[in-house]
Amino acid sequence: MFRLRVCTRLAAQLPRAALVNQIFQREIKRSVRPVLIELTKRKRMQKNPISQPRNKWIDWNRDAELYAFNQRLSEKFKTDLLEQAFTHRSYIIQEEDERKKVGLESQLQLVDNQELIDEGKQIASLVVENYLNEVLPLAPRECILALKNYLLAEGNLAKTSSGIGTKDLILTAEYPVSEETLMNTFYALVSALNRSVDLEHVGKFIRDIVISTLAEKDLIEIWCPEDPMEILNDILDREGRAYAESRIIGQTGVNTLIPVYNIAVYSNKEFLGSGMGDSIEEAEKMAALNALLRMFDLLDSSKPISCNLPIRDAECNSSLESWKRSDKV
């Protein structure tokens, strides 16, 4: 009787129990592994792997991709300008040649982006320099120019450009797309955005996509003054202060293979900076460099470059020959 009661209860709870005890198996099917192994083997056996640009594939929908490009970046590119920005001159020439071969005489309705590229180069250069002057007001002009050259270098811009997804959208004769083409496409996009919206919006676009990459970089790796002691003495002389005097403030393991010297520079008993090194000359150089970076506000411990300032025209920073602390502070 008892067993029967238990059975009835279980039967009543069966639907619920089945739900609770259900096991979801999320394993990979046994058939997948041999297939993947076979595919990889065949891929390796291929002598000359045929690679095709993504836009030659049959499932490529260019209009949808262009729309997605716009949406992804949350920008308001005009569609015809966007189309023009992606179309390079080499592509038009190639297309016309092919048409001639086939025998078609009608002209293509495409416009190349050469004009946009030239315009974009000027805009980008202007925006980057202005913004760097704004965020690094104490840095000398040489530093600003070095950072600008680094940001607008071919490799860096090509990386940025392919990062926002232009690589498959570009219409060009060459394949794979060269770095120069990627860079030019970015310039063309900048110009297209300028024509679609306005210059301020382009500034924000460049700030968010190009300049913000500086945040993770070591700025001294990009720009480092040569012979810092001489520069420091020049600056002190210009400010009417005593010449830098370096003193050993710490040293250890002098007679070993790994000596460490800690040297500080003082001007009229006022501390300017300190540095470490494996020899006295090296440490002295590092101390002078540290003092300079303190003045220019480029230390590791100083405030990081802010990426949310408004874009506006800033006056040029003074160069090393005329740099003076009293100007800015």
Next chain:
Amino acid sequence: MAFARCIAKFTKNYFLPDSSRSISITATRNIKEIREVKENNTTIIEGIVKPHPKEHLMLKSCDNGACPLCSAGVNVKHTDVLILKQFVRSDGCMLPRRITGLCNIQQKRVGIMVTMAHRAGLMGTLKPKNCRMDPKKRRDWRKYNTYYDETTIKQSYY
């Protein structure tokens, strides 16, 4: 010996009854000072108890009934020879409790710490005569530095 002392006493009292006593046999204590004051025709000669030579260095006494060391509130170690020195005689012996005025526990603690200081060779000047002052001149292990742990003293308040 006792007989000899008896004779000496007898001789001193009966054969040399010098009233001025300018020469004393025992050491002068200098506890009292004799002062002579002349006022008109009267001359007053009185013995005044001299103040203690280190009266100005004495710590302020608290009237809370605690012993001097407890009320001073110092954590004495066996290396504090300048404090321990105040509780011993010139030969390094501990003074009795009725003289030091310490409480039971402190008296015992100080006694043990004086022993420690002696063993560590820190109170070489306070020794019986013909003792070695320098602990380095002791024999065997005794010449090496030894320190003691005050927490091993059983007598303590906490």
Next chain:
Amino acid sequence: MSIVRRSQQWGTFARMWHVFDATWQDPYQSSQIIAKYLLGRHKPISHPMNRCGDHVVVINSSEIALRGDEWQMRVYFHHDTYHGGASWTKAWELHKKDPTMIMKKAVYRALGNNLTRHQAYARLHVFLDDKIPLEIQQNLSSQIKQLRPVPQRLDQISPEELENFPQIVKLPETYVLT
């Protein structure tokens, strides 16, 4: 890596040279501190996978102090592997033989039993007095604080200090110390 980062790295991973004065110090307690410095455990960059130990120069090891009756009671065991070759040496006898030995053995034990022990022990330099070679003296850059203050003997204290020390005990008026 920029030269600034390189210089920072060089300073961070510097091998420091510390000096420790063992006068009146307990070798077994101070060896814990010395081992910490030898293994680099006192640094914020310390990590088991990171070799950042420092050098420690111990001076005046002949002036160490043992607690209570340890000079007599502490025994060092040695066995020369032959039958009946066990020997027990008292601490004071070992100290008489070699005044640096007790300090060295204490640190060796405090370093712990793993593969870092040998390298760390090689960074220990023990001298029985304060005469150390100039070559090592020039390397020194820092000092490890002593665990116990060095006690002052009564005969080494100046008469002025003896005279002017505060008095705790007030002896009875009629009681004069001889």
